[in-house]
Amino acid sequence: MYQQYLKYINSRLKDNYDLTFRLLELEFGKVQVVFIKSICDVEMISKHIITPLLHKKVNSRDIDFYKSEVITQNNVEDVVNEEDAVKQLLSGYAIVVFEFINDVICCDVKKIPARNIEIPPTEAVLKGPREGFTESIDINVALIRKRLKDKDLKCEKVIIGEKADFFVVIVYIKGIAQETLVTYIKSEIKKVKVGFIIEGNYISEQLQTRSSIFDTTGFTEKPDVLVSKLTEGRVGIFVQGDPSVITAPFFFIENFQSPNDYSINIYAGNYVRILRWVAFALSLLLPPLYIALATHHFSLIPRMLAFRLAISRAGVPFPTFIEVILLMFFFQLLREAGLRLPQPIGQSISIVGALILGDVAVASGLASTITVLVVSLASISTFLIPNMAIAIVVWVDVLILTTAWLGLPGFFIGFAFFCSHLAGITSCGYPYLFPLGTLSKYKNKDNVMTGFLKNVSNSSLTKDEE
Amino acid sequence: MNKVIIVCVGLIVCLMGCKSYQDINRTVFTVVTIVDLDEDNKPIVYMETFRSLYSQENASEKGERSILTGRGDTIAEAVLDLNQMASFKIMPSHNKALIFTEKAARYGLDNYLDIFIRDQDYLLRPFIMIYEGDPKALLELEVTQEEFMGLYIEQIVQNEFNTSITYPKRLYEYASLRTMGDKTDVMILMTVEEREYPQIFIAQGAVVKEDKMVDKLTMEEVRIFTIIMEEHTSGYITIPHPELQGKYISLLMMKNKIKTDIQYGGKQEDVIKFKKKVTLRLSFEGTQKEIDLSDEKVRKQVEEGVKKKIIKESEALYQKFRNKDIDIFGVKKNFQNKYPQEYDGSVFKNSQLELEVDVYIEGSSNTVNFNH
Incomplete structure (x- = not known):
């Protein structure tokens, strides 16, 4: 198992200067700590994986012993097979392979460089919040959670892609966003069949049901805008590496709305x-x-x-x-x-x-x-x-x-x-000219003109009560 | 789908010339159209035109005025003849006046009107009038107030202080009036008067019966005619000073309302009463010698003076045209509407004008104290 894993990782990830193997000699045999140093926190590896293995008295052949008593890193998972080990390595995990144990574990030690939170250049405002999303999903989700301390806020991870392990995170407020809308968006995202997802447009294209030069999904780089859209019942889609967050559904009338309208x-x-x-x-x-x-x-x-x-x-x-x-x-x-x-x-x-x-x-x-x-x-x-x-x-x-x-x-x-x-x-199933094209009356009061903020509905996609 | 789009775009581009596409700089605009007759009573059409021009000499763009003349058996032929000389297609979109010479009007407008009535550019916008004089002289007349004769004519017709005929002013108005009642109308008669220098006047009227000019109204007759026949008439009324002989006062017409009625007893010997009630609102404009308008007696005298003048001049005009049996007042039309069974051709001759004039002289309020 030990040799088999190392050989496989070597063969799959050869010709990469930053692939690092750290050999440790323990009482029962050898241990290899494998990681890609450019996306990992080397200090964390030394402190929470290597030092405990070398200095703690380790004399067990039970993998749970190492997971619970030796390695002090908080996120430790089992590796299923060789291919999984490669995926975890590429995601910023360190793989720990034991010569004397048949199980392999991985620890989350990723340290991916990220841009600081800055003012988004595409959505400048004169007044109001200025924070903008970055390319990191975790930071972006944090920016949302900072503003929306709601127990019903959901941030679901949806895996997509074929070649690499890509995922997007869809955010919505359960109870406000329509169930059918969330299901539809999830199913459409799962249909995306591409090797790589570099930006959000891969998802937008999938959500565009008819050929048109008009976008049927919106985007924003401002957390406050996304929060306002979530409270209206829309769904946000975060894509790793893209600071523009997709919002769906997106209507024609939204082209005329700007965050500044509500700040002045x-x-x-x-x-x-x-x-x-x-x-x-x-x-x-x-x-x-x-x-x-x-x-x-x-x-x-x-x-x-x-x-x-x-x-x-x-x-x-x-x-x-x-x-x-x-x-x-x-x-x-x-x-x-x-x-x-x-x-x-x-x-x-x-x-x-x-x-x-x-x-x-x-x-x-x-x-x-x-x-x-x-x-x-x-x-x-x-x-x-x-x-x-x-x-x-x-x-x-x-x-x-x-x-x-x-x-x-x-x-x-x-x-x-x-x-x-x-x-x-x-x-996403709604008419693009919403609220035109529907026979029902909706709560939305922010159409051609906006109303007082206290009167603008919390959920534009919810029908008025009769 | 892509092929369909390419074919559509191709068709649009290729067939562009099949429709009425015409670049504005490749167009000759008529500004005024004059219809005259030659010795054989065949129409001669004069057009004052505008076209844009690129001057190679100055390397600049400019607009140029030119006069074109066309002859033919019909107006259509004359316009076609005219087009032979025009650098681009002639468009009447901005034609401001359609003028018939007195000769053409006396021969009969019906000979030429049809082609103009069928063209909405002529039907709706241009002013229609009769011109007494030589059309060439009119077009060559040097007008200092405007570059184009047509534009100048348009402006003087639209001048709110002008006391010319206001109905019919445009071809579509005349086109409907010419079919009603006695088919008699009064149109604007334009003249060029030699004063210090030649001036265009449109203050007279041309009486047209069954599309033929049969008579004229003088400037004074036009003024009284418009007061009793046309609402929204403007201008001045001048009457003798109520207290000083040989002096005059002028009043400005602010508003006039006219109510028309016709009454007939039904017996052959009964006189047809053509009733007009004219309510005039006037503003005192000026006097040759002091007048005390705070004196009610003087004001009454002024009002009476205005009434007397209007009634006297109206009755004289009515009498004049009743004797000629030319119904410019629309008596026959009114009678026909009210008593269609009794209508015959002698209605106007057996009629009598009953004119009631109410005059109000507007001025500042009588209130001098807020407590009263």
């Missing part, structure tokens, strides 16, 4: 909400409406603007819809460039690029000033609803094509497609 004055919060809805309308509808008016329905434009528009486009060689698509493409290039570069340079690139690009496009005759205004207004508006930015850009292109083809009737046809697409999507 209710009227100011609702004003900002309205701004986001207006920004959504501008970003989606302004370019196609501009094309409809500037290419099909001149009589709907005030005379002064129509003449100015005609003058500003006099030197532009392209049809209006090509001009709009071209400019939107330029703005997307800028946006992507700004995202990919380091933050200080990225911001400068975005601002300088947009200014220069717009100015030069007009000066070179590639675009008219009014088109630059329309496209930049629409593009800036997408920044108010960043979760949907790409989805909007794609749908704007669709609307532009149908509008350029048929004018306002084409615009309405395209918009009807857009609405029907949204209405056809579901998130």
Whole structure:
């Protein structure tokens, strides 16, 4: 058994510099302590495993004696077989193999480097909690437990994956989250068949039931946001190595909500909400409406603007819809460039690029000033609803094509497609346009506008009592 | 699925030109359309147009005004002829006025109206009017207040202090009125008057019966006609000073309400009474010599003066057109609505105007003490 285990571990994990074998000579024979030093706390191994074995008077062939009286590390488990030993090693456990005992044990000594708790850059707030999740599940769960001292809070480990031992942790509040929702999410997670899970999107893809550019799962890097979603009856999914926690179900209306809305004055919060809805309308509808008016329905434009528009486009060689698509493409290039570069340079690139690009496009005759205004207004508006930015850009292109083809009737046809697409999507069995698309009345009072915090329901997914 | 999307996008892009797609800079906009007749009574269409232009010389964009003329047997042919000279398709989306010359109006508007009524760009927005004079001179007239003649005409028609005809103003209004009652309407008559320099005036009226211009209303006649026939009339009423001979006072019309009724006894010898009750709210605007408006007697005299003027001028106008049997007051239409069985062509001739005028002069309150 002793040789068999060592040989197997050696063969499976050879060519790894950090695989360490520590040989101990005891009274009854040899003992090997095997661990991967880069993910283990070496000091803990010395103090709680090696020192007790060497200095304590050990003269037993009973594995329970070592587990209960010799090794002082708090988490000691039995190893089932050679393959299990390899998995435990890779998880940060130290394997203890005895020459004179037929059982093998492992001790939890992992020390995986983790980032400190920082302010999440993607969800900055002016007021309110600033802590953000890290890549470590344990830290993340601790951040939740710190805020939610509820006996019904459940943090279940769900094993997934084929090649390595990967797992996710789903969190929910029993009694508030619907039983069917939790069961559904667990069953979907178990269906994930991949070798590795590096980030949460592997799970999000599995939970997306229909092809769509709109995400049907949400994500957050803020513990306070997750706690609020849990109290509404949603389920959170932690993935090891990903600071973004998945929340499900996720509805269209959540794209317009921000943690800041609840930290500031209710009227100011609702004003900002309205701004986001207006920004959504501008970003989606302004370019196609501009094309409809500037290419099909001149009589709907005030005379002064129509003449100015005609003058500003006099030197532009392209049809209006090509001009709009071209400019939107330029703005997307800028946006992507700004995202990919380091933050200080990225911001400068975005601002300088947009200014220069717009100015030069007009000066070179590639675009008219009014088109630059329309496209930049629409593009800036997408920044108010960043979760949907790409989805909007794609749908704007669709609307532009149908509008350029048929004018306002084409615009309405395209918009009807857009609405029907949204209405056809579901998130974990709930309509994506929730609370639209349901015949029941729900407790949720945080829709287009939010109410006073005392009135906002604790469970948005629970039906009103009759 | 992907193939379907690619085919859809391809179809949309390829078939773009099949529909009414037209870039705004590749369009010639008409600003005013004038219909005249040649010696053979065939239409000549004049259009004042706007188009945008890229100047290679200055490397800049600009808008240019141009006058286009088309001839043909019909309006459609004339417009087609006009399109032969236009650099891009002519669009009437921003046409502000549809003007018929007096010659064309006297020949008969019905010869030309149909094509305009069928085009919603002409039907709904442009003002319709008759022009007395040479259309070329009108289009060449130097207007300092606007760059385009059409825009200037639009502005003077919309000027709230203008006392021109307010109904029918647009083609769709005339299109419905021309089928009612005696089919007689009064339209705006535009003239160019030589004062210090040539000026456009739209204060006169053209009487059109069965789509043919048959008479005119002078500026004074138009003013009295609008007071008794059209609500929301604005402008001034000038009457002699109640205390000083040879001096005048002016009152501004704030509001006028009109109630119309027609009464007929049923016997052949009975006179048809065409009743009008006009309620006028006026504001005292100015006097040539002091007037004591705090004196109730003076105020009564002013009110009586206004009533007298309106009744006198209205009756004179009524009489004038009754003698010509041109029913510009809509007597026949009203009679036909109320007594359809008794209606015959002589209704207007056998009618009599009964005008009741209530005048209120608005001013500051009489209250001088809050205790009372």
